[in-house]
Amino acid sequence: xxxxxxxxxxxRNVDPMSAISPQVPIRPSDRPSxxxxxxxxxxxxxxxxxxxxxxxxxxxxxNEARPALSSTGLKNFFTSTIxxxxxxxxxxxxxxVGTMIIATIAMIxxxxxxxxxxxxxxxxxxxxxxxxxxxxxxxxxALPSLIFGMWxxxxxxxxxxxxxxWLSDHLYAIPFFRLSAEDVxxxxxxxxxxxxVGIMVIPIITSISRDVxxxxxxxxxxxxxxxxxTRWGMIRxxxxxxxxxxxxxxxxxAFGRALGETIAVALIIQLTFxxxxxxxxxxxxxxxxxxxxxxxxxxxxxxxxxxxxxFALLVLTFTVNLIARRIVKRGQIK
Amino acid sequence: xxxxxxxxxxxxxxxSVALAPQxxxxxxxxxxxxxxxxxxxxxxxxxxxxxxxxSMEPGKVTALIGPSGCGKSTFLRTLNRMHExxxxxxxxxxxxxxxxxxxxxxxxxxxxxxxxxxVFQKPxxxxxxxxxxxxxxxxKLSGKSAGDKDTVVEESLRRAGLWNEVKDRLHDGxxxxxxxxxxxxxxxxxLAVHPRVLLMDEPCSALDPISTRVVEETVIxxxxxxxxxxxxHNMQQAQRVSSQxxxxxxxxxxxxxxxxxxxxxxxxxxxxxxxxxxxxxxxRFG
Ligand SMILES: Nc1ncnc2c1ncn2[C@@H]1O[C@H](COP(=O)(O)OP(=O)(O)OP(=O)(O)O)[C@@H](O)[C@H]1O
Ligand SMILES: [Mg+2]
Numbered sequence: 001x002x003x004x005x006x007x008x009x010x011x012r013n014v015d016p017m018s019a020i021s022p023q024v025p026i027r028p029s030d031r032p033s034x035x036x037x038x039x040x041x042x043x044x045x046x047x048x049x050x051x052x053x054x055x056x057x058x059x060x061x062x063n064e065a066r067p068a069l070s071s072t073g074l075k076n077f078f079t080s081t082i083x084x085x086x087x088x089x090x091x092x093x094x095x096x097v098g099t100m101i102i103a104t105i106a107m108i109x110x111x112x113x114x115x116x117x118x119x120x121x122x123x124x125x126x127x128x129x130x131x132x133x134x135x136x137x138x139x140x141x142a143l144p145s146l147i148f149g150m151w152x153x154x155x156x157x158x159x160x161x162x163x164x165x166w167l168s169d170h171l172y173a174i175p176f177f178r179l180s181a182e183d184v185x186x187x188x189x190x191x192x193x194x195x196x197v198g199i200m201v202i203p204i205i206t207s208i209s210r211d212v213x214x215x216x217x218x219x220x221x222x223x224x225x226x227x228x229x230t231r232w233g234m235i236r237x238x239x240x241x242x243x244x245x246x247x248x249x250x251x252x253x254a255f256g257r258a259l260g261e262t263i264a265v266a267l268i269i270q271l272t273f274x275x276x277x278x279x280x281x282x283x284x285x286x287x288x289x290x291x292x293x294x295x296x297x298x299x300x301x302x303x304x305x306x307x308x309x310x311f312a313l314l315v316l317t318f319t320v321n322l323i324a325r326r327i328v329k330r331g332q333i334k
Numbered sequence: 335x336x337x338x339x340x341x342x343x344x345x346x347x348x349x350s351v352a353l354a355p356q357x358x359x360x361x362x363x364x365x366x367x368x369x370x371x372x373x374x375x376x377x378x379x380x381x382x383x384x385x386x387x388x389s390m391e392p393g394k395v396t397a398l399i400g401p402s403g404c405g406k407s408t409f410l411r412t413l414n415r416m417h418e419x420x421x422x423x424x425x426x427x428x429x430x431x432x433x434x435x436x437x438x439x440x441x442x443x444x445x446x447x448x449x450x451x452x453v454f455q456k457p458x459x460x461x462x463x464x465x466x467x468x469x470x471x472x473x474k475l476s477g478k479s480a481g482d483k484d485t486v487v488e489e490s491l492r493r494a495g496l497w498n499e500v501k502d503r504l505h506d507g508x509x510x511x512x513x514x515x516x517x518x519x520x521x522x523x524x525l526a527v528h529p530r531v532l533l534m535d536e537p538c539s540a541l542d543p544i545s546t547r548v549v550e551e552t553v554i555x556x557x558x559x560x561x562x563x564x565x566x567h568n569m570q571q572a573q574r575v576s577s578q579x580x581x582x583x584x585x586x587x588x589x590x591x592x593x594x595x596x597x598x599x600x601x602x603x604x605x606x607x608x609x610x611x612x613x614x615x616x617x618r619f620g
Contacts, residue, residue, distance in 0.1 A: 127421070223458040223520070226416055227527060228448030229475035237475060241462035 058314070065308035067301060077308065083273040085294075085302030092309045094275045098190065098285035099313065102265065103258040105194025105279065106201060110258075111251055113198075114205035121206075122214055123231060123239075134210070141203035149264035152196035157268065160195060161186045164280040176279050188270040190284035196268065197261045201254035208253065212246030213239050245328045252324050256317050265289030287313040365393035365561050366432045366530040368413060368450070373427035374590070375408050375417060382408055384590035385427070388580050390531075395553060395562045397572040397599065400582030400614070405591030406565045407455055409582065410533050413563065414450035415443050431531070448476045451529030453537045455565075457516035459508035459523070466504040468519055472527035486526050493556075494522035495548025514541045521549060525556075532556065534564040538571065550575050569615055573603055581611045 032040065069077055071088035080091025117137070121130040164186040171177045216239045224234035240247075265286045271293055272283040291306045298306060368390040375383040383405045390396045398406045411417040412425055415436060429436050436446045451472075459468050469487045473480045480486050487504065491497040496518040500511070508519060517540050524532060534553070538546040553562055553575045566572050572579055580596035595602060595611045606612045 217458070217461075219454060219456055219458040220460060222416065222419055223454065223460065223523075224471075224475060225419055226414065226447055226452040226454070227472035227475050227523070228444045229472075230444055233475045237460060237471060238462075241460075244462075 058311075061307055061311045061314070064304055065311050066304070068305035068308045071301065072305070078312075081274050083290075083305070085299050085305065088301055088305075090302075090305035090308060091273070092287070092312055094273045095285045095287050095290050095309060096312060096316065097275045098272075099259055099287050099316070101190045101279055102194045102197060102261075102284065102286050103255055105191060106198035106258040106261075107251070107255055109195050109198030110201045110205055110254060114202045114250075114254075115209060115247070117202070117206045118210035118213060119235060119239075121210055123235060134207075137203045137206050137210075141207060145200055145261060145264050146267075148196055148200045149267035152192065152264060153267045156196065157187045157192045160192050164189070164191055167191075168280055176277060178278065179281060180278050184278075184280075185282040186280055188268060188282040190269070190276065190279040193265050193268050193284065193286075193289075194279070196264055197258050200261070200264065201257050204254045204257060205247075205250045208250030209243060209247040212250070213243040216242040248324060248328050252321060255320060259286075259313065259317055259320070260288050261286070262288040262292045266292035365559055366449070367392045367430075368531050368561055368563070369430045369433075370409075370413065371428045371430070373409065373412050373425065373429065375405065375412060375426075376424040377420065378422045381590040383412075384592050386582075386591075386593045387427075388593060388596055390561055390563055391578065392561050393557055393559065394578055395557045395564060395576040396578040396580065397576035398563065398565045398580050398582060399567070399569070399572055400591070401584070402567075403591075404582040404584045406582050407535050408591075410452075410535055410563060410565055413531075413533055414447050414452055416447070416452060444476070448478075448527060449529060450531040450533060451524040451527060453517075453521050453524050453532070453534040455535040455539070457513060457520050457540065459511070459516050459519050461507070461509045463508055464505045465500050465508055465511070465519060468508040469522050469526050472523055476527060478527065480526075490522040490526040491519075493525050493552045494518040495545050495552065496522060514545060517541060518545060518549065521552075525552075529560065531561045531563070534562065536565050536567065539567070546571075569603070569617075573599060579603070581606075581608075581614060583610060583614070 068088070068090050072080075072090040077090055077092060079093055080089065081094035082089045082091045083095075117133070121133050121137075125133065167177045168179050220238050220242075221234050224237050225231075229237065266289045269284050269286070269289055270282045271285055271290065273285065274283075276283045276285075287309045291310055294302065295306055370386060370388045370390075373383060373386045374381060386405075386409055388396070388409075398410065400406055408417060411419075412427075413429055413436075417423050417425055425437075431441075431446070431449065434441060436450070460471055463471060466487050469490050470480060470483060473486070488497060488501075491500060496515060499515060500506075500519075503510075508516065511519060517537060521534075521537055538549055541549065550571065553564065556562060557575075564572075564575065576599045578597065579599040579602045581594045581602065582591050583594045584591045595606055595608045602611060603615050606615065612618075
């Protein structure tokens with residue numbers, strides 16, 4: 001008490017000039033408790049572990065890829081479509097383009113289907129139906145891709161032949177859907193693989209976007225309805241903008257999955273190293289599929305080439321993520 | 335300020351006639367009447383309103399008063415079919431807009447809500463939209479043409495008493511406003527579509543006295559052309575703005591709410607028929 005008074009008196013006696021000297025802003029600090037410190041230690045450790053794993057994996061891949069890269073040359077690696085393990089030629093252009101083609105087809109199939117499904121479950125379906133559909137979707141997400149691959153190869157791909165035929169007949173205006181000859185084979189194509197991978201990733205997008213959109217504030221939804229909006233109007237003005245970044249996140253996750261899908265591609269595709277823009281025709285490729293098909297019997301040098309290709313896929317995925325994150329950020333309102 | 339409002343008033347009258355849906359009948363020319371008959375409401379199996387009948391006369395302000403939880407908001411929401419938005423909510427009875435059953439086959443639910451606007455108890459601007467877009471949202475949602483958008487925005491915001499605070503930041507997000515400002519934004523948003531009836535659920539509960547006065551003035555002024563139903567906990571406000579009044583009450587715990595008494599506001603506040611009404615309006619309740 002007495003000390004406090006003394007300080008107060010002293011404070012009143014200070015030079016008036018110093019009272020208006022600029023203040024230094026600080027952030028109040030807090031001494032965390034023991035429990036807090038321990039928990040903090042764990043979280044920091046876990047975060048570091050993730051970081052270290054990524055760095056180690058990257059270093060490993062880079063190191064393993066070196067022999068192939070030096071044998072084929074960096075420029076050749078990215079621009080050539082010739083892949084020959086015996087002469088040490090590893091051009092991944094065709095494979096990279098093939099990967100993008102398959103993943104793009106997969107997204108064209110999956111995104112509209114998944115978003116419609118999510119909206120149907122949340123906004124239109126009776127509660128019981130919605131709940132049933134949710135568990136079916138979750139079940140689908142748990143199916144191993146091997147199952148999809150086998151189903152696609154042995155059963156579904158034949159069903160897609162008429163679809164491919166139809167596309168080539170009616171959407172002739174789109175160059176990708178043109179056929180190079182009358183009697184080409186319409187199975188084992190990028191189209192078939194893309195559709196099957198698309199079906200595979202539908203549950204990912206559905207379940208993530210459904211979760212996010214279900215969080216849309218109900219009272220704001222009511223505002224849209226109360227103004228005479230239709231249900232679709234409400235979805236457009238409230239639910240989609242609200243779920244936007246979450247939906248894009250889900251799509252990205254699925255896209256990454258489609259880029260890296262291995263078994264389904266390996267089982268179905270007829271592997272080529274050229275760029276095949278005729279997506280409906282047999283012959284295509286993807287990095288992951290290539291690795292799955294070749295890794296077992298590869299010479300050490302080709303193995304190194306395959307790892308280099310895998311490394312390139314990693315960089316591609318990373319870039320796609322980065323770009324998408326930019327897009328998400330740009331659209332946010334202050 | 336007041337000359338401004340008068341000017342806007344003139345302007346609005348012409349427009350509201352032009353915008354009124356043609357097929358809703360000749361009464362669209364003047365104000366509309368809204369009549370609820372034997373309205374009962376349920377949430378799931380729990381009944382919260384029992385046989386409420388109330389006639390809301392054209393061009394007048396009707397106030398709904400009563401203690402918390404007695405079903406004022408629920409009743410209000412049956413008047414523009416918002417009650418059914420809640421899963422499991424049910425309703426019995428009829429509500430007629432100018433003699434036309436709003437729950438009937440002839441009117442679509444979106445038409446009903448376009449004609450009968452609503453300001454909710456909790457401010458709910460669209461978070462992804464700017465202030466300006468919030469005001470225009472109703473026009474966009476209902477597919478009406480706005481005429482000159484800037485005029486609509488300014489006029490609606492002025493009526494809601496928000497214009498001066500936001501005129502320089504119309505492109506900021508709707509959520510960047512304070513709670514009371516958000517509520518006035520929601521009022522402006524409802525006014526922009528020129529409804530024939532406006533339902534307001536405690537529109538001033540988060541407002542300071544000055545904004546409250548602006549909103550009350552708007553309510554009184556609007557009542558010349560449209561029918562207004564307002565829920566309020568403020569007895570002075572009910573007396574200031576309304577000419578008719580209905581008193582809701584849950585008589586016993588777990589019982590549904592009922593309308594104890596309805597009629598002329600002045601009579602209800604000075605010489606009510608029911609003792610419970612007198613107790614409530616004089617603050618001797620409970
Ligand atoms: N969504 C809902 N689900 C279930 N019950 C509800 C729901 N909304 C309201 N109720 C119940 O209905 C009754 C009436 O509620 P209502 O919101 O109409 O009261 P109110 O008169 O508007 O009260 P207040 O003055 O506090 O706003 C309350 O008992 C409440 O518990
Ligand atoms: Mg209420």
